[in-house]
Amino acid sequence: MTMSGLLGALFLLIVQGSLAQHVRVEPEVVSFPGQTVTLRCQFPNPGDTQLTQVSWIFERTDTERTNIAVFHPNFGVNYPTTSPVSGRVTFVSNPPTLDNPSIQIKDVKMTDEGRYICEYATYPSGNEQGVSSLVMLAKPKNTATTVTVSAGKTPVIVARCESSNGRPAATITWSTALNGNVSTPKKTDNPDNTVSIQSVYMLAPQPEDNGKDISCIVSHRTMAQPETFPMKLVVEYPPVVQIKGYNNNWYRGQTSAHLTCHADGNPVPTTVTWKTLSGHMPETVQVRENRLAVQQVDDTINTTFICEVKNSLGYGRDQVTVVVREQAPPNSNAGVIVGVIFACLLAILLLGGLAYCLVSHNRRQQHGYRGTGKPSGTPYDSFTRLFGSAKSSKNGTGNNGNNNTPIYRGEVVLNEKTANQGMHPGGVALLETTHTHTAEDILLSREMDEVERKKFDELEEEDERYDHFSGGGPILQLRPHDDDIDDDMESQRDGSVISRTAVYV
Template sequence: MNMSGLLIALLLLIIQGSLAQRVRVDAEVVSYPGQAVTLRCQFPNPGENQLTQVSWIFEQTDVERTNIAVFHPKFGANYPTKSPLYGRVRFVTDPPTLENPSIQITDVKMTDEGRYICEYATYPSGNEQGVSSLVMLAKPKNMATTITVTAGTTPVIVARCESSNGRPAATISWSTALNGNETTPMKTDNADNTVTVQSTYMLAPQPADNGKDISCIVSHRTMSKPETFPMKLVVEYPPQVQIVGYDNNWYRGRTSAFLTCQSDGNPHPTTVTWKTLSGLMPETVQVQENRLAVQKVDDTINTTFICEVKNSLGYGRDQITVFVREFPETRQGSSTGGIIGGIICVIILIAIIATTIVMVRKCQRKNIDRPPTHKPPPPTKTYSYSDRPSINEPESDPELMHHDTEKEEPMTDHLVYYDDKDHHEPSWEDNKTPYHDDRDEDEDRMTGEEGIYYITSSATRGSSFMSPAVIV
C-alpha cells in the first residue's frame, strides 16, 4: 500500500508539472528605450479546467511584485494605478479574452526590465502561470582620449576610455605595444538602469613613448562589431640636444667646416643658443640658427662649443671640444679600401683565368673524342748518303744495310715514281693493294742521267724502308 501511495503522488506531481507548462509565453523579449513591446500569453488547452481570471504581474526583484493588468470575463479589464507602468500598459485586444490575454507596453524605459508573469486562475486545478523576461538594451556612448603627461619614472594615467549609459555593461580592452598596464574597468549603475564603464591605461612615460600608438576597443551587445579608437600618446619632456658634424680632422686652413645642433623636445624647442666655454665666439664663425659655420679653421677654433636649446619645460645642452691640427690627418680608410678592392680584382681575375682554362680543356676533350676529319700522316722514307753500292753486289750483303747518315722525309703519293710515257699516277686504292716479295713485280724502274734506279713499294705507311740503288 505504501508503494502504491508513492506512485500515485509521483503521478500527481507529473500531471501538475505538465499542466503548469500549458501557459504559453515568450521566455525572453528584447526591447530598446522608447519602443513598444508586446508580451504574449495563451492557455490553449484548458481541458476540464475552467478559466476564471488572468493577471499580469511585474516582478522587478525577488521581493517586489506588482499587478499591472487584470481581466475578469464578468468585471472586465483593470489597470492598478500603483503600477509603475500605469498609463503605458494595456491588453492587446479590446475587449480582452481569456484565450489571448496578451499585453503591450508603450514607451518602454530601462526601469521596465524584469520578469513578467502571466497567471491564470482556473477551477478546479488552481492557478497556473508562465514567465517572460523583458531585457532592455541601450546602446552606449563610447569615447576615448589620451592624457598629456610629463616624462617621469612614476606610472600615471596616459589614456582613458569610457562607455556610458549602456545596457548591459560594455566590455573595454586595450591594444598597444607600450609597456604599461590597463586598470580594472569601473562600472557605475545609473538611475535609468543603464551602466557606465570606465577603463584607464597607466604607464611610466618616457620621451621615446611620445607619439606611440594606443587603441581602446569597446564591445557591446547592441553593436554588430567592436568599436575601435586609435590614439597617439602625448608625452612632454625637455629638449634633448646633440652636436654633430665634427670629424676630428679640423686642420689649419680648412674651409667649410660645420657644426649642427640637433634637438628634440615636446613642446617643440623655441630657442637655440651657441656659445663657447671661454665666452667669446671666434671671428671666423658664423651662427645660423642651429648651425655653426666656420669659414676658415685657425687656432681660435681650438675651443669648446656649447649648444643650448629651450622649451616651456626647460632646456637641454650639449658641448664638443674642437682640436685644431697642424696638418690634415691621413685617412686609412682609402688605403684599406684600395687593398680590399685590389684583392677583389685579383680574385675576379683568377676566376676568369680558371674559367677560361676549363673551357679550353673541354673543347680539346671534345675534339679528341670526335672522329678524325683529315687524312692521317703518310709514312716516311729514309735516304742514304753513303756510297751507292754496285749493282753486281748481292742485296743480302749486310754492309749494304749500313748507312752513315740517314734523313727521314714524309712519303706521299707524289714521291712514287712513274713512267713519263704512261703518265699513270697510282691512286689511293692502288696503294691499298698488298705488296709481293717478287722483285720483278714490286719494283718500278726509272731512267735518269746517273743511271737506272729501282724503288720498291713494299713498305707500308707509317714505316721506313730502303731501296738499294743500282748504278749502270
C-alpha cells in the same frame, strides 16, 4: 531521502510542469527604450477547467511584485495606479477576453526591465501562470582618450576608455605593443538602469613612448561589430640635445665648417642658445638658430662649443670640443691600392691560364714525335719517321713492299716531269717524295734526345752534299746500270724498277 520520497518529488515536478504548460507566453522579449512592447499570453484548450480571472504582475526583483493589469469577465478591466507602468499599459484586445489577455506597454524605459507574470485564476486547479522576461537593450556611448603625462619611473594612467549608459554592460579590451598594465574595469549602475564601464591603461612613460600606438576596443550586444579607437600616447619630456657636424678633422684654413644642434622634446623646444666654455664666441663664427657656421677655421676655433635648448618642462644641453689641425689630413689611397692588388692578381691568373693552355697544347703536339716515350704500338714515332720500318719479310719487302724505306717517311709519287721524259738512263724511274715534316721541324720541337739530334746532324750534312749534285734529277745515289739488275734493282707492279740502295727525296 528514501527512494519513495524521490519518486514523490519527481511526480510533483511533472505535475507542476504539466500545469504550467497550460499558460503559453514568450520566454523573453527584447526592446529598446522608447519603443512599444507586446507581452502575449494564452490558455489554450482549457477543457473542463473554468477560467475566472487573469492578472499581469510585474516583478522587478525577487521581493518586489506589483499588479499592473487585471481582467474579470464580470467586473471588467483594472489598471492599478500604483504600478510603475501606470498610464502606459493596456490590453491588446478591446474588450479583452480570457482566451487572449495579451498586453502592450508604450514608451518603455530601462526601468521596465524585469519579469512579467501572466496568472490565471481557475477552478478547480487554482492559479496557473506563465513568465516572460523583458530585456531592455541600450546602445552605449563609447569614448577613448589619451592622458598627457610626463616621463617618469612611476606607472600612471596614459589612456582611458569608457562605455556609458549601455544595457547590458559592454566589454572593453586594449591592443598595443606597450609594456603596460590594464586596470580592472570599473562598473557603475545608473539610475535609469543602464550600466557604465570604464577601463584605463597604466604605464611608466619614457620619452621613447611618445607617439606610440594604442587602441581601445568596445564590444556590445547592440553593435554588429566592435568599435575600435586608435590613439597615440602623449608623453612630455625635457629636450634631448645632440651636436653633430664635427668629425675630428678640422684643419687650419678650412672653410664652410659647421655644427648643428639637434633637439628632441615634448613640447617642442622653443629656445636654442650657443655658447663657448670660455664665454667668448670667435669672430669667424655665425650663429643662425640651431646652426653654427665657421667661415674659416683658425686657432680661435680651438674651444668647446655648447648648445642649450629649452621647453616648458626644462632644458637640455650638449657640448663638443674642437681641436684644429695644422693641415688637412692626407687622402686615403686605400681604394687605389686595393684596385692595383686586384689587377695584379687578375693578371697573374690570366698568365697562369695562358701558360697552362700553351703547355697542354705543346704536349698534344709532341705526342706524335717522341719515339722512346710512347707505347710500342704508337704509329709515326720519331724513329719510324727518320729511318722507316725495321720490319722486313723474307721476300725482301718491308712496309712499302721492299726493304729500302725512305729516310723521310712520306708518300712516294711519280714525278710528272720524269714520266713525260721517260726513264732515267740508268733504268731507274725518277721519283719525287713528299713528306709532312722535315728534320728542321723535328729539331725545333726540342723534345728529341741526343742520339736523335746526332742522326739529324748527319742527315743535314748529306743534304748539303746532295744539294751540289749536278745531275738533272732528285736521285741522291745511282748505281751504274748493268745487265744483272737483280743485285740492286727491284721490279715494281707498275712496270718500273727502283734501286734498293739509292735514296730518293
